Amino acid sequence: LNTNPSAQVGRDFLMQRGFDRAACESFGVGYAPDDWDQLTKHLRAAGFTGEELEFAGLSKEGQKGMIDRFRNRLIWPIRNITGDVVGFGARKLYEEDQGPKYLNTSETPIYKKSQVLYGLDRAKKEIATKRQVVVVEGYTDVMAAHLSGITTAVATCGTAFGDGHIGIIRRYLLDEDTFRGEIIFTFDGDSAGQKAALKAFGDDQKFVAQTFVAIAENGMDPNELRLSGGDEAVRDLIARRIPLFEFAIRTELKKHDLQTAEGRVNALAATAPMVANIKNKVLRPEYIKQLAGWLGMDIEPVMSAVAQLAGKTASTKTTENTVGNWRPNPTEPTLILEREVLKSKLQMSELALG
Numbered sequence: 001l002n003t004n005p006s007a008q009v010g011r012d013f014l015m016q017r018g019f020d021r022a023a024c025e026s027f028g029v030g031y032a033p034d035d036w037d038q039l040t041k042h043l044r045a046a047g048f049t050g051e052e053l054e055f056a057g058l059s060k061e062g063q064k065g066m067i068d069r070f071r072n073r074l075i076w077p078i079r080n081i082t083g084d085v086v087g088f089g090a091r092k093l094y095e096e097d098q099g100p101k102y103l104n105t106s107e108t109p110i111y112k113k114s115q116v117l118y119g120l121d122r123a124k125k126e127i128a129t130k131r132q133v134v135v136v137e138g139y140t141d142v143m144a145a146h147l148s149g150i151t152t153a154v155a156t157c158g159t160a161f162g163d164g165h166i167g168i169i170r171r172y173l174l175d176e177d178t179f180r181g182e183i184i185f186t187f188d189g190d191s192a193g194q195k196a197a198l199k200a201f202g203d204d205q206k207f208v209a210q211t212f213v214a215i216a217e218n219g220m221d222p223n224e225l226r227l228s229g230g231d232e233a234v235r236d237l238i239a240r241r242i243p244l245f246e247f248a249i250r251t252e253l254k255k256h257d258l259q260t261a262e263g264r265v266n267a268l269a270a271t272a273p274m275v276a277n278i279k280n281k282v283l284r285p286e287y288i289k290q291l292a293g294w295l296g297m298d299i300e301p302v303m304s305a306v307a308q309l310a311g312k313t314a315s316t317k318t319t320e321n322t323v324g325n326w327r328p329n330p331t332e333p334t335l336i337l338e339r340e341v342l343k344s345k346l347q348m349s350e351l352a353l354g
Contacts, residue, residue, distance in 0.1 A: 007031040009093050012073045017140055018227050019147075027076065027143055032090060034072035036062070057105035058086065070103065076139045078104075078111070078157055079121040081168075086327055087111035089118070089139055089157060102138075104158040114164035117154040118142055126151040127172045131181030134214075134238060135161060136222055141186070144223040148234035153222075161185075184212045184241050186222060212241035247288060249274055253294055264295050271295075276309035284310075 010031040014024055032039070040059045044050070050066045053059035064237040073090035076105030087105035105111055119142040120127075127133050134153040136142055156165060161187045173181040173326045214237050216225055225233040249271050256270070257263035268291075275291055288306055292299040 004031075004033070006033055013074060013091075013093060017144075017223055019140075019143060023143060023147055027139075030075040030077075032068065032070040032073050032075050036067045036071065037065075039068045039070075040066045042159060048350055055108065057108055057111070069105075071105065072097065075214050076118070078116060078118055080110075080116065081119045081120055081124060086116065087113075087157070091139070102158060112164075112281060113157045113159045114162055115168065116157055117168055118157050119146070119154040120168065122146070123152050123154055124172060127169075131173060132184065133169050133173065133181070134184045134186065138221070138223075141222040145234060146227040148222070148226055148231035148237055149223075150234060182212055183209045184214050184238060185244075186214045186237065211244040213244055213247040214238050214241040215247075245274075245278060245283070246290070249287070250294065251289060258294075264297055266296065268302065272302070272305040273309055276306045 014029065019029075029243075037059075040050075040053060043053055043058065046067075050059065054061065058069055060069050061067075063093075070088065070090045072094065073092055076089040076091075077085045078087040078089055087110075089105075089109070090103045092101055092103070092180060104113065107113065118139060123146075130152055132152045134145060134150055136145055136153050136155050138155055142155045143152050150187065169183065173183070215239055220228065222234050222237065225237055229236075252270050252274065253267050256267035258267060271291060275284060275287045278287060284306070288302050289299060292302040295302065
């Protein structure tokens with residue numbers, strides 16, 4: 001950490017967020033001086049050309065020549081999996097700064113934000129050992145998580161969690177083509193992180209089935225939680241994670257008034273497709289039961305709603321077979337649900353009389 005007097009504002013920022021000198025040195029946090037071209041002059045004196053500095057994302061063309069890309073900001077080095085620095089993330093310190101809150105290195109041949117996870121270089125061994133990845137939203141959240149004992153925490157670098165990041169995680173959580181482990185997202189329930197999590201795993205349900213969400217009731221992020229409740233509060237946040245399926249369904253239910261019949265019907269219409277899209281043949285019936293409980297409805301109408309939606313996909317597959325060759329598949333999700341309906345009717349005679 002820069003110890004020059006000019007960097008005091010940066011040191012104060014970090015201290016106020018619970019990071020001492022040792023923590024900052026461990027993560028390599030630094031400070032870009034409030035100077036237009038200090039770094040550019042230093043690197044040019046070392047033999048680098050202006051073109052090379054611009055290509056590396058360290059300098060840019062100003063009105064009077066090359067100037068530093070980062071100035072008067074806290075700097076986090078972004079490392080690749082092997083630990084080599086490939087870029088920087090810079091946090092503004094003054095409201096007068098007209099730039100974005102966080103400014104990252106522009107993409108270069110060695111730094112592509114869709115293929116980099118901040119903190120992965122120090123988390124990779126623990127991820128492979130614990131079979132767990134905790135995805136947080138920022139650099140300070142990664143620091144807070146690691147200092148609290150959540151040593152599997154990583155963050156994206158100024159972009160949404162996407163396919164490239166899934167590819168990185170696959171290397172550590174796939175064992176002989178079998179997904180083993182869990183991915184835990186921490187984010188504000190109203191943030192873009194929620195949409196990113198749902199979208200990222202929408203098409204790959206072997207990941208979805210073991211993807212979880214951890215959100216503090218008070219909306220605090222891991223850094224804020226550590227400040228208010230200590231390391232244990234961060235560990236408790238991760239321990240209280242809930243499945244992504246449950247989070248998605250209950251998030252939708254919050255949009256409806258479940259105290260009225262109309263509200264429950266509308267909520268069922270909105271959430272039944274979510275349950276019908278669950279490909280796991282064991283999970284889907286379980287979520288039908290849970291959805292009925294959350295709605296305060298009998299299980300039969302929930303089963304029926306989901307079965308009708310699931311049947312649309314099933315019927316498409318059925319028409320691919322000729323009538324003479326077709327045989328019912330006992331593992332077909334629609335048939336499983338129909339069996340559950342029949343069981344309910346047999347166990348509840350009053351339904352069978354209707």
